[in-house]
Amino acid sequence: MPSSSLSLTTIGFDADDTLWQNEQFFRQTEKQFIALLAEHADGTDIEARLLEAEKRNLALYGFGIKGFTLSMIETALEIGGGRVPSAVIGEILAAGRDMLSHPIEILPQVRETLEQLAGAYRLVLITKGDLFDQERKLAQSGLADLFEAVEIVSDKNAATYARIFARHGEGPERSMMVGNSLKSDIVPAIEAGSWGVYVPHDLTWVLEHVEEPTQAPRFRRLERLGQLTDLIERL
CATH class of the missing domain: 3.40.50.1000 (HAD superfamily/HAD-like)
Structure with a gap:
């Protein structure tokens, strides 16, 4: 040198x-999340409300997949107004687990x-x-x-x-x-x-x-x- x-x-x-790689897995999971809630709201609204939940929760959950998963669950409950089946919550949790085990x-x-x-x-x-x-x-x-x-x-x-x-x-x-x-x-x-x-x-x-x-x-x-x-x- x-x-x-x-x-x-x-x-x-x-x-x-x-x-x-990291962000691409968040984007892929977000698309799955939007599809899960398609009957409750349009994609743009779901995406915006998820982002707001992430902003609110950063101070509590920090950065990472676990906080993202909790924000998805919170958003699903807000958008669904209590009408989101437990199976959907289960799919969100499964998506979070998949992210946590994805190969590098x-x-x-x-x-x-x-x-x-x-x-x-x-x-x-x-x-x-x-x-x-x-x-x-x-x-x-x-x-x-x-x-x-x-x-x-x-x-x-x-x-x-x-x-x-x-x-x-x-x-x-x-x-x-x-x-x-x-x-x-x-x-x-x-x-x-x-x-x-x-x-x-x-x-x-x-x-x-x-x-x-x-x-x-x-x-x-x-x-x-x-x-x-x-x-x-x-x-």
């Missing part, structure tokens, strides 16, 4: 939709990129969501040995990154966060003082959408993760 890159010591990676699908160029960087930098997995589910996905991914540390947090903000990069590196100024969510991965990491490298995914949850911080000196955007090594060498 060129001497200009030597100040970077720690690289954090998001997990869902950065290292492996690693995204392209992920393993190769991590293997290139491991050893030269401290790699830290920084993900939010349900503890058991995130641990399951990491174990099944076969990528765990490439990370020196794993942080599963309830939310991601500037204080989160400042704390993690101080614990596992020399602080945010010598660290980088890589992820697909501008709201969770990039903007707060830059606010903490680190580099933020945005790698868009075709599907990103609407609640994770914010404007790209294009004027921030430490913001970078890549079209694919495989470009990360070259980017670091140019810093």
Whole structure:
């Protein structure tokens, strides 16, 4: 690596939709949910009311499949007005269980990129969501040995990154966060003082959408993760 890159010591990676597929399974389950309630409301209304339930419940249930499943049940009861059969609730629960056991699908160029960087930098997995589910996905991914540390947090903000990069590196100024969510991965990491490298995914949850911080000196955007090594060498 060129001497200009030597100040970077720690690289954090998001997990869902950065290292492996995630959002597509939520979208598929949401379509099933809408079909289950088709006789009670139209699809647009169901989708909107489910999103409102998810917003309300984030503070209670946090991020992840279990909270999503509870929000679907709540929405079904609201829309059905008590007329939703117990069998429908059972199908919603089954859909949630299916999501929790779905095989991991690693995204392209992920393993190769991590293997290139491991050893030269401290790699830290920084993900939010349900503890058991995130641990399951990491174990099944076969990528765990490439990370020196794993942080599963309830939310991601500037204080989160400042704390993690101080614990596992020399602080945010010598660290980088890589992820697909501008709201969770990039903007707060830059606010903490680190580099933020945005790698868009075709599907990103609407609640994770914010404007790209294009004027921030430490913001970078890549079209694919495989470009990360070259980017670091140019810093």
